Amino acid sequence: MKIRHPYLLFLGDAADQLAAKTANGVNVWRPDWCMGQFRLKGCKADLGIPDMNIAQAAKAGVKTVLVGVANRGGIIPADWEKHLVKACELGMDIASGLHNRLTSLPKLVAAAKANGRKLFDVRHPDRDFDVGTGLKRKGKRLLTVGTDCSVGKMFTSLALEKEMRRRKMKADFRATGQTGIFIAGSGISIDAVISDFVSGAVEYLAPDNDADHWDLIEGQGSLFHASYAGVTLGLIHGSQPDALVVCHEHGRSHMRGLPHYKHPSLEDCIARNVEAAKLTNPRAKCVGIALNTQRVSEKEAIKLLKKTEDKLGLPAVDPLRTGVDAIADTLR
């Protein structure tokens, strides 16, 4: 799976700005790849980039149309399909982050085939994987883990990639979820892999590399999330991380989607993730904390980060507010 850019971000008739969260993430992290947005009648989202229809996008040199929007009712409507068909006819590939597959639409499949175009359903792995071997690989790996889902693991990994590349370090973000895959142009939706092959899929995603190269692997779920911890553990073991960054959103009241479950302390979260990681990399250690402090003021955030550093003896950053320099420093 290698998605070509530049992209046209297809927003359809997104009900609100949140429905275009994925497209927004791609535009934030890869502004140079996003030539425009295509909005249908009734679309309530706006990414603030040029509006383009399919014909204009083809003319502008777009290589792939990204369907990066939560659709209504879970199906791809017929009036979306006709635009996607046209995109194929004009030489563009289509990539979708929806559960429903592009490849389940007969007209679109026919159009892609007739025009030699590719359809990417990034939520669904497009190949089989072997079971993990646990064999040590060359190069270095960092994995973001967390106290919960949706606490900033992707954001932190991408911020580290940006900062490390700025410092001329060798670093590649490795995507494990749909938004990340659009941003990287490749990757594996790890939670859609058959459970037996999760660690093997991660070994495939982050293979042997230069001794001074860092794979920055996007974490998923949490060892403390009753629904998804198994995915997280397979991801940890397959990553064989040299370094872990623990992510947390300050001020959440309970585990995401599970009102009856509380968050672990940062201490417990560090301990359990390092313990798990040591199975496949005995030198694994936690190198920093990434706090999402959006619920408090700048001033409170700075105090909170300082308090966290003092308590844990580790650099604590808010990637959005302070950047990730302090963590990048430790990876030299």
Next chain:
Amino acid sequence: MKIRHPYLLFLGDAADQLAAKTANGVNVWRPDWCMGQFRLKGCKADLGIPDMNIAQAAKAGVKTVLVGVANRGGIIPADWEKHLVKACELGMDIASGLHNRLTSLPKLVAAAKANGRKLFDVRHPDRDFDVGTGLKRKGKRLLTVGTDCSVGKMFTSLALEKEMRRRKMKADFRATGQTGIFIAGSGISIDAVISDFVSGAVEYLAPDNDADHWDLIEGQGSLFHASYAGVTLGLIHGSQPDALVVCHEHGRSHMRGLPHYKHPSLEDCIARNVEAAKLTNPRAKCVGIALNTQRVSEKEAIKLLKKTEDKLGLPAVDPLRTGVDAIADTLR
């Protein structure tokens, strides 16, 4: 998925007795359900039960033909298919534990449809599952876990079912692997479930029940196995086990399939499994150890079990040699 018995055990041209391991397990645990074996020319396995062809099996009242044999080259040969087609024509269902699906054989699919028969590919879940909720369920649950794969988790679970039923306790074995599914007549091949849904699948497998009812859930893999630990963790969280039994094979030199990985100590294995289980059931505890002592003499085995009990302060049994009474005692 509810597989009807009695069974005819289809052994094909099994290369040796080991290739018929699954069929053998079914025959050992459900002798009353196994009316006969059907062996083709060149078959080197023998379960010591009556030989029957398809027509004889139909006449004898067989409801399902079990393809419970590791086949050569991974495909279902044409000369097997013709017998399976005939079974459908004579009113029998087919259940297979092979990776290759019965439902990928057009002639067999047609015969099943024409005759209103069912094809069960037990290695592949036949339905979707929700993500786990982590909500407490009624009834009690025991999960077998282990230091490694293939150390006796299914055997121990089945031995407990047998002993508890003998004592008139309410107990049901819940199968999570192919052999177990044939033995239970239903279940879920948990390692073939999409990783996001593993704990949810287990919640489905072992739902609310009577307060004094025990689900005896077949464990898979090990938290210490670099290839499969994620499957194991999802299974633990979905099981919400009140009781854990730790299984181990004495005398193994390394983790199965991973010569570069050593086994954990029983102490570490207990600690990590209980720690993991407490996320979804804070009252989880280890109630006993099941040692597979096949590599040593009866006398040495008894000494080893005694030593293990003294060291850990828990009942230690070899289900095959001593039975599981000592563990069943603790579940009253």
